[in-house]
Each structure stands twice: as C-alpha cells, then as structure tokens.
Amino acid sequence: MHSTxxxxxxxxxxxxxxxxxxxxxxEGEGAPVIxxxxxxxxxxxxxxxxxxxxxxxxxxxxxxxxxxxTSAIERQAGTLCHSTMLGLSNVxxxxxxxxxxxxxxxxxxxxxxxxxGSTAVxxxxxxxxxxxxxxxxxxxxxxxxxxxxRNAYHGDTLGSVSVGGIDLFHSTFRQLLFPVxxxxxxxYYRDGGELPREQYLGKCLADLEAVMERHAGSxxxxxxxxxxxxAAGIIVAEPGFLAGxxxxxxxxGLLMVADEVAVGFGRTGRMFACEHEDVRPDFLCLAKGITGxxxxxxxxxxxxxxxERFLGTPEKPEVFYHGHSYTGNPLAAAAALASLEVFEKExxxxxxxxxIEQLARALKEQVEPLEAVGEVxxxxxxxxxxxxxDRTGKEPFAPEVRFTRRVVLExxxxxxxxxxxxEVLVLMPHLSFSDDELSTLVQVTAESxxxxxxxxxx
Ligand SMILES: Cc1ncc(COP(=O)(O)O)c(C=O)c1O
Numbered sequence: 001m002h003s004t005x006x007x008x009x010x011x012x013x014x015x016x017x018x019x020x021x022x023x024x025x026x027e028g029e030g031a032p033v034i035x036x037x038x039x040x041x042x043x044x045x046x047x048x049x050x051x052x053x054x055x056x057x058x059x060x061x062x063x064x065x066x067x068x069x070t071s072a073i074e075r076q077a078g079t080l081c082h083s084t085m086l087g088l089s090n091v092x093x094x095x096x097x098x099x100x101x102x103x104x105x106x107x108x109x110x111x112x113x114x115x116x117g118s119t120a121v122x123x124x125x126x127x128x129x130x131x132x133x134x135x136x137x138x139x140x141x142x143x144x145x146x147x148x149x150r151n152a153y154h155g156d157t158l159g160s161v162s163v164g165g166i167d168l169f170h171s172t173f174r175q176l177l178f179p180v181x182x183x184x185x186x187x188y189y190r191d192g193g194e195l196p197r198e199q200y201l202g203k204c205l206a207d208l209e210a211v212m213e214r215h216a217g218s219x220x221x222x223x224x225x226x227x228x229x230x231a232a233g234i235i236v237a238e239p240g241f242l243a244g245x246x247x248x249x250x251x252x253g254l255l256m257v258a259d260e261v262a263v264g265f266g267r268t269g270r271m272f273a274c275e276h277e278d279v280r281p282d283f284l285c286l287a288k289g290i291t292g293x294x295x296x297x298x299x300x301x302x303x304x305x306x307x308e309r310f311l312g313t314p315e316k317p318e319v320f321y322h323g324h325s326y327t328g329n330p331l332a333a334a335a336a337l338a339s340l341e342v343f344e345k346e347x348x349x350x351x352x353x354x355x356i357e358q359l360a361r362a363l364k365e366q367v368e369p370l371e372a373v374g375e376v377x378x379x380x381x382x383x384x385x386x387x388x389x390d391r392t393g394k395e396p397f398a399p400e401v402r403f404t405r406r407v408v409l410e411x412x413x414x415x416x417x418x419x420x421x422x423e424v425l426v427l428m429p430h431l432s433f434s435d436d437e438l439s440t441l442v443q444v445t446a447e448s449x450x451x452x453x454x455x456x457x458x
Pocket of ligand 1: 117156230261263287
C-alpha cells in the first residue's frame with residue numbers, strides 16, 4: 001500500500017498495533033474498518049453490514065445506537081463529561097452505585113469504580129490483600145494469598161494475570177507475577193467422564209477443599225469466574241459447584257471474588273451468574289456490559305464488613321491506595337444507568353428465555369451434527385464451539401491449518417463477525433438479537449464451518 005494513502009485502512013496498517021493479534025498476518029486478512037453501528041449490525045467504511053456475533057467482544061447488550069443510552073450520554077455530555085472521584089463525587093456515579101447495590105446479591109453495599117474488567121479484578125485482589133493486612137489477628141494477617149483456577153482469565157494487568165491460568169496468554173509473563181495456588185475448574189459433566197454424575201460434583205468440591213485445607217494458613221481469597229470460564233473457551237461449570245465453593249470459602253474462612261466481567265448483565269439468562277446458585281460473593285467484579293457496551297467503566301462491589309476494616313480509627317484512618325484518572329466517569333455512569341433502565345423498561349431478562357431456547361435448538365440441529373464440531377458448550381447466550389479434526393478422539397487440527405481462524409474469515413465474508421479463542425469459536429449475540437438474527441448467526445456459523453471443512457478435506 002502506497003505511503004500517501006490516507007484511507008482508514010492504510011492508516012491502520014501503518015500505525016495501529018492490535019491487541020491479541022498476530023500483526024504479521026494482519027494486513028493479509030483485510031479486516032474491515034468499522035464506521036457505524038445500527039442495532040445488531042456493524043457497518044464498515046465501504047458500507048458492508050456485518051451481524052455483530054460476538055457483541056463487540058462481549059460488551060454490547062441492547063444493540064448499537066440504542067436511543068435511550070445514546071441520548072443519556074448526549075445529555076450528560078452537555079452537563080459534565082468528567083470530574084475526579086478523588087476528593088469529589090459526581091451525580092451519575094452516586095446514582096449508579098445505588099442502582100448496582102440494588103440489583104446485586106444482597107449484602108454487597110459498597111461500590112468502587114474503575115474502568116475495565118482487568119482493573120475491576122485488580123481492585124478486588126488489592127482490597128482482599130489489604131483487608132488481611134489490616135486484621136488485628138496475626139494468623140489472619142498471614143492469609144494474603146490467593147487460590148484461583150486453571151485456565152482462568154481475569155484480564156491483562158499483572159495482578160489479574162497472576163490469578164489467570166491460560167498458558168498461551170500468561171506463561172510469557174510468569175516471572176513478573178505473584179504466586180497463587182491453583183484448583184481445577186469442573187467442566188459440566190459429560191457422559192464418558194470417569195465418574196458417575198452423582199459423584200462428579202462431590203469429587204470436584206473435594207479437590208477444591210484439599211487445596212483450601214493445604215494452604216489454609218496462607219491463602220485467604222478464592223477468585224472464580226462464576227458458572228462459565230469465558231476466555232478458556234466457554235467452559236461451563238458443573239451446576240452446584242459455585243454454591244459448593246461458597247460453602248467451602250465459609251468453612252475455611254476465605255473471601256470469594258466473583259469475576260462477573262464476562263457473565264454479568266444477563267449473559268447467562270439472569271442478571272448475574274451468582275443468582276443461579278444463590279451465592280453472595282465478598283467481591284463482585286463488573287465491567288464489559290455495565291454500560292450496555294458503550295463506554296469503558298467497571299465496578300468492584302463489596303460488603304460493609306470489608307469496607308469497615310478500611311476505616312481504621314480517628315487517630316489512624318486507613319486508605320485504600322488505588323484509583324484511576326477516569327474512575328467513576330460521569331458519561332460512562334450515565335450510560336450504565338440508561339442501560340439498567342433498558343433492562344427494566346424492555347423486560348430484557350424475561351424476554352431472554354425464549355431466545356436462549358431458540359439458540360439452543362438451532363445449535364443442536366445445525367451445528368452439533370457437523371463433522372468438525374467436537375463439542376458445543378453453552379450457558380444462556382454464551383456459546384463455545386470446539387472445532388476438531390476428528391470428533392471421536394477429539395483430535396485437534398494442526399495449528400498451521402488455522403481452521404478456526406479460517407471459519408471466522410469465512411463467516412465474515414458471509415456477513416457475520418465471529419472470533420476464535422484458540423480452536424474454539426465463540427458466539428455471543430446481543431441480548432436484543434431478533435429471532436431472525438439469531439437464526440442467521442447460527443446458520444452462517446454452521447455454513448462457514450462446513451465450508452472450511454470441505455476445503456481442508458478435498
Ligand atoms: C472473566 C473476565 N475477567 C476480566 C476480563 C478483562 O476485562 P477487560 O478486557 O475489560 O480488561 C475479561 C475479558 O474478557 C473476562 O472475560
């Protein structure tokens with residue numbers, strides 16, 4: 001491309017370094033440059049429309065350009081775009097804190113704002129750590145360590161990476177990280193597992209308990225993605241595991257950090273994943289969909305007992321030394337309040353159930369029977385399709401085949417945006433997708449998998 005070319009694509013190739021992207025291959029993939037969003041569609045600079053099949057990386061909930069959210073942002077922009085939360089407050093952030101407390105599991109009463117999922121977790125980790133340090137009990141002060149799960153993903157800042165467990169993303173940085181104890185995240189039981197189902201949950205919880213027991217003197221906090229490990233490839237947990245883990249936390253005196261960055265705000269069919277098993281974590285991390293996906297914002301909710309330990313005494317008041325420039329940004333908070341209004345006015349959660357059933361049916365009929373499909377995993381509207389060379393032995397494709405990546409490019413040619421996670425294809429429709437849009441999403445996914453399968457097997 002000529003260096004005087006000032007088209008957005010040319011400027012992108014020349015200057016932009018894309019996240020989680022092999023830049024060597026980037027130009028060859030001819031990625032569209034998106035100019036507009038309309039409902040469930042993204043529209044590129046050439047006017048081509050694409051169904052947004054991954055909710056723009058799991059953030060968009062009610063579609064692009066929802067008038068209630070865009071006008072809330074416009075109104076707020078005319079009033080106040082930013083003011084710091086250090087030493088001051090602002091109107092939408094205060095209202096949003098109250099609204100979040102109102103919908104969160106009971107007992108989570110204090111809200112600390114930041115601006116993305118990684119920092120929502122980072123804040124919880126640092127709070128849990130300092131909470132232990134502030135204890136009057138010397139034994140408790142030693143319990144500053146963390147237990148997290150293999151294949152977990154909690155974001156890209158170094159604290160969040162420390163409690164992560166995906167080698168591909170995390171192993172490079174291992175020496176920069178603090179050590180954590182790992183437990184096994186139990187996949188939803190499948191026939192063919194080595195144990196009968198009724199024993200499976202018990203064994204998973206016994207394994208977790210063994211880790212807690214072994215490290216009872218040093219580990220004081222469990223970090224978990226409730227119900228679904230998202231970035232691991234939409235790994236759906238065995239039902240009952242979350243509630244069981246909460247019970248174990250209580251028994252062994254651990255705090256629970258529930259990272260609902262991916263699963264929160266309706267994705268699993270309830271407002272929060274913790275609701276499915278009636279669990280109240282000690283920290284609830286929210287981001288991604290919190291603003292309906294329109295502006296960056298995150299919140300870490302915690303309990304009054306945790307908060308009160310940070311008060312200290314009049315002689316020695318304590319401080320939580322953490323805060324970002326854009327913490328509690330009023331534009332983002334106004335968008336988040338408007339998104340919560342959409343949930344209420346449009347009865348989003350109630351209307352979701354038939355869509356989830358439609359999605360499940362379509363996947364079963366059109367995707368599960370395909371040769372290249374090893375497994376279809378789903379929780380609510382979150383879908384992971386594991387693509388394999390041989391479905392009997394679950395043999396993966398050789399990396400150089402780039403099977404899943406090719407399926408994503410094929411789907412894009414057919415007007416649907418998808419995203420690979422290793423050899424797992426992720427579907428994450430907006431909660432507002434119509435029946436027709438859900439059908440198109442599944443149909444194009446199935447056709448694209450079948451097309452690349454034929455190409456590879458000629
Ligand atoms: C469970 C979970 N936690 C944290 C994050 C990090 O969020 P962000 O990319 O906004 O930093 C993600 C992102 O995918 C996530 O899935």
